[in-house]
Amino acid sequence: MPTMKNLFSLLFILVLGASAQAQFGPPGGGRQQGDGNGRPRTETAPGFEMPTAKGNSKISGYIVDSAMTQAVEYATVALLDKATQKPMDGTIADDKGKFSLTKVAEGEYTLVFRFIGYSPKTIDGIKVEKGKDIDLGVVKMSVNTVMLDAVTVTGEKSLIEEKVDRLVYNAEKDLTSKGGDAADVLRKVPMLSVDFDGNVQLRGTSNIRVLINNKPSTIIASSIADALKMIPADLIQSVEVITSPSAKYDAEGTGGIINIITKKSSIKGLTLSLDTGVGLRGSNLGLNGSLRTGKLGVTLGGHGRAFYNKALVTLDQNTVQNGDNILTKQSADAFDNGLFGRYNIGFDYDLGQKQYLAAGVNFGTRNFSRNQDYTTNIFTNDALTSTKYRNVDSRDFSNSVDMNLDYVRIFKPGQEWSISTLYSVSNLTNNFNADLLSSAQELTGRQKNLNGNVNKEITLQTDYMQPIGKKQQIEFGVKGIFREVNSDFEYQLAGPTGVFSTDARNPAGLLNYNQNIGAGYLSYTFATANKYTFKLGSRFEHTMIDANDQNSEINIPAYSNLVPSVNISKAVGKASTLKLAYNKRIQRPGLQQLNPNFNLANLQNINIGNSSLKPELTDNVELSLSTSIKKTYLNMSLFSRSTSNAITRITTPSDSLIGAVVTTYQNIGREQTVGANVFGNFYITSKWTLNGGVDFYYNYLEGMQVGLTGVSETVSNSGFVIGGRMQSQIQLPNGWGIQAFGGFRGNRVQLQGTQRGMGMYSLGVRKDFPNKKGSIGLAADNFFGGMRMVSTLNSPLFNQVSVNNIYNQNVKLTFSYKIGKMALVEKKRTRGVKNDDVMGGGENN
Structure with missing residues (x-):
């Protein structure tokens, strides 16, 4: 592929050229x-x-x-x-x-x-x-x-920071995020893209792992999109993007790890803070209190968010069934209502000068309801054969509880031992009630789906780190994860006035899925006199699965994986760092991919999981350069990703429903991605910053689908994908500030089609009260008509074009205030559980 080679050659020359030109002079003329x-x-x-x-x-x-x-x-x-x-x-x-x-x-x-x-x-x-x-x-x-360089720069945190193994987006400095949710924040983070529904991609892949404060949650394992809606934006302090995790992290998340850090109290005394906002699309309320006395610290808080939204969804679908050409034309007005929240209580206690004990309980809730009025016209060989009217009321409710207890013993700087425990459970209800209507809008029948899910995890982990001299360090640890997933579903039917009974055409079912993982890792870091730093490690994981459905055992053999990682950094010139990294990653299927319940809310577009899925394996290579050139910070990276046994979405025509298609997940894919990221942060003046970046990559996908003869055949799809974002922030006199954001994601390649690009934008202004006790602000999102997403799928047996118009233009008024006696104390350092192994919601390429 000559064009890709030329692209890499050009980018590599740019990287070396920027490295050679990078200059940075500190105050007083000292060298850096x-x-x-x-x-x-x-x-x-x-x-x-x-x-x-x-x-x-x-x-x-x-x-x-x-x-x-x-x-x-x-x-x-x-x-x-x-x-x-x-x-x-x-x-x-x-x-x-x-x-x-x-x-x-x-x-x-x-x-x-x-x-x-x-x-x-x-x-x-x-x-x-x-x-x-x-x-x-x-x-x-x-x-x-x-x-x-003649620009005044204060010691305040930048909106974007780059650390040795991650990029940090300091969301607390984002004026436009108040009143939104975590998905709104992640849309502004470099290297990430988030669609309408909250599905996240990192460098073009949705096979990532999301953590909250370095810890997993079962609700994230079930669906990343659901979890992001549960976390109010006002609660987020920063977002860390880890593209090349070391051996210390679980081997899962082929694209990398996203770690959402929430705001924590670091004050002494008794305090109370209020954050609230009222908007056309959503409103929020947050209360946080903290008490710190002697060796004990207690925090208690909660953030909730409610929203209302309207959408219009259309579907044009051609299928070939029994030799007939079937055309489905469908439209649906949708009304969405949601109530999401996250609440926590935490304790930390000083056992001694160098011993800490921390415990916490986090409760999350997600209540999402959608009412859709479907009108479906079906044409057979160009003749209208039926018109159906269907009103569907979907209820997607969930709650999660995470409880942790962590102990840290610091022997000396760099020498630590920690024990971490976590119990996490989530209950999910994914039900719908459907009314079948005549052309006169009279009730002719009813349908109901009852689907309850439980996801439990128990994690035990211990880690030890030890310095060797001044330039070496060794880390090792062991971990056990004991996971249980259960799904129980049933379909019921009733006449217009009758009692519900079990639908014989769609029998009830269940899934019992137990997964036990044992892991151990060893990591070694050393630095050389000529400014090289090496971090080498390996992780071994053994996975055992015991699963059954309503009929029989599901045979999924146990498997073991040795996962190496290599991270090399080199200080170049006066203010530049060049990095090279390699790691192997695993992606295990999550509940959304495993759940065998047919989602029949839309009878023309059906979804079902696959309980027999196996994990996918990915090799990642990354080369990056970060540098400061006068008033500008730049980060440029090249990356390559190769995935085998990929978990891929496959759509085929239904065997029993006229004009319908069924989408499921299968281990039939191979994916190769090669691309680059460029990001910059520029100080126009001491009070005016501009930052933004561009991501572009070439994606090749290969898999299997059923052809016209009914036999599976190899198919492939490929193309370039580009996305970008730009953000500017101005600090004005008397505590005023303005921030603007705009971003886009280009067409995304799928195995059976494409998903067209989307854009988003926001504008906000805020006034801080004296002494930073509080603020009042006004922000607006997508105020020129909302957002639109188009998805196109095709195969020899069907073609589908779906359009989702979301009228989510929003204007919101925000207010925050803090009261209480505040005195600074040392920030406690704890090590929490980090489960990075389960695929969340969202589509897979």
Whole structure:
């Protein structure tokens, strides 16, 4: 494929060229180099070797932001002789703010802490005694204003941050997200695309894993789209996109991991905060309280969101059945109502100076109802043969409970042991009631589907990390996941006034699915003198499945997987980092793919799961460069993904219903993707930022479908996909701020067709009250008519065009306020369970 080779050659030249031109000069004329994380760090002059005070004592501690009580990542620490002020040793804090100076000789010293955007912090009179260590605890640094290439840049968080293994979108700085849900936030995150229904893709694949605060939830395992609607946007602090997970993470999520971080209290005393919004499409209310006294901290909060929406759905479908050409023309007015919420109570307790215990209970609820009035005309060989009227009231209700208990023991900086536990359960009800109507809109019959689902998980995990000298670290751990999925369904029929009875044509059914996973991993990190950092690891997972339906056992053999991962980074020039990564990933099917219940809400477009699905395997390779060029931050990456045994959506004509098609999932696909991402963040002035990016990739899919002769045949589809987003934020005097966003996703390739592109946009303004106690704002989304999505499927036996018009233009008024006595405390560090292994909702390519 010469065009793709040329594309890669051009991009690689651009990457090297940007690396060679990257320049970044710190205040005061000091030299800077990349820190391995796309951030600048102070470097001594070439050829100068800092003298070291040799001894057997150690000085350690944590560096945090005095205003926000969060880690100051990669701050520099200099050890000076108190009398001469001569540098004796130095180090750099890690991404948790931890630092450690070892082999310090007896004497009196001064410590100086520095990082861009912060005032230097000096601690005098540190007296080191022979053989005795000093733990400074928390060292707080204050935000300062510095000059960067004639532009004033404060130490405030950027909207986008890049860390050594992930990209972070700081959603709390997004003015336009208030009153929405998590799907609204994720639409603005680089590398992600989200459709109307909340189905998420990362670099063109929906086979991803979504975590909440580093932990899984059974509702996410059932459907990512449902889970995103459950989380109010106001609750989200940041979103982390991990494209190349290390061996420490579960092997699932072929495209990577999305970690949603919710807002947490980091204050001492008693506080209460209110966040609310009222809009044409949706309204929200959030209350959070916190109490911190002595060694105990307690948080209690809840966020709820209600919405109303209207849509128009049309379907044009041609099928070949029994030698006849059947044309279905269908339209449906839809009215959607939803009530979603997430509520939590959390505890943390200091068992000692370096021991923490944390526990929490999270409850989520999702009540979504849709009323659709279907009009269906069926033509046989171009002649109208029937007209059907059908009113369907769908009820998609669910709730989830997640309970965790975590223990962390810190022996010394970089040496930790943790035990994490999680119990998660969700109950889902996916029912509908259908009224069958005559042309005079008289009731002729009724239909009902009852489908209850339960998804349970118990997870036990322990991890240990140990530094080896100053430039090496080893991590290892073991984990067990015990998962149970149950689905029970039944169809019932009744006359216009009669009693419901079981539908003999659609017998009741069930699925009992038990999955047990045992895993262990080993990861090794080391850095070299010439600025290379290597993180190598491997993970072994063994999966056992016991499943049965109403008729018999489902034979799914146990399987084992060895999953390697390699991450290499290299500091290039003064402010650039080049990364190369490889990993193998697994994607296990989720409840939506497994559930054998026929969804007959729309009799012309039926969906059913496949309880015999096996996992898919993917090899990922990524090359990226992050650099700062004067006032601009850039990230450019090339990636390749190859998937075998892909879980693919396949649609075929129904055997029994005239003009209908049935969609299910099968392990029949092969997928190859090659593409690139470019993202930039530009400071136009100190108060005006512009950021955006473009994603483009070539997608090739191959699978099997039934041909005209009734025999399965190999089919393929391919094409280029492009998407992008742009966002600008302006800080005005007197606490005013404006933010605008626009994004699009181009046509998406599917095995049997395409899904056309979509666009979205928003505009918001906010006024902060004095002392940042609260704010009031106004925001609008898609105010020029809402959004429209077109999907086209085709095969030798059918053609389908469906159009979904969602009139979701929205204007919302937002308000927030905080009361209470606030005093800053050290942010507790806990390690939670991270289950990254189950495919959520959404379509698969």
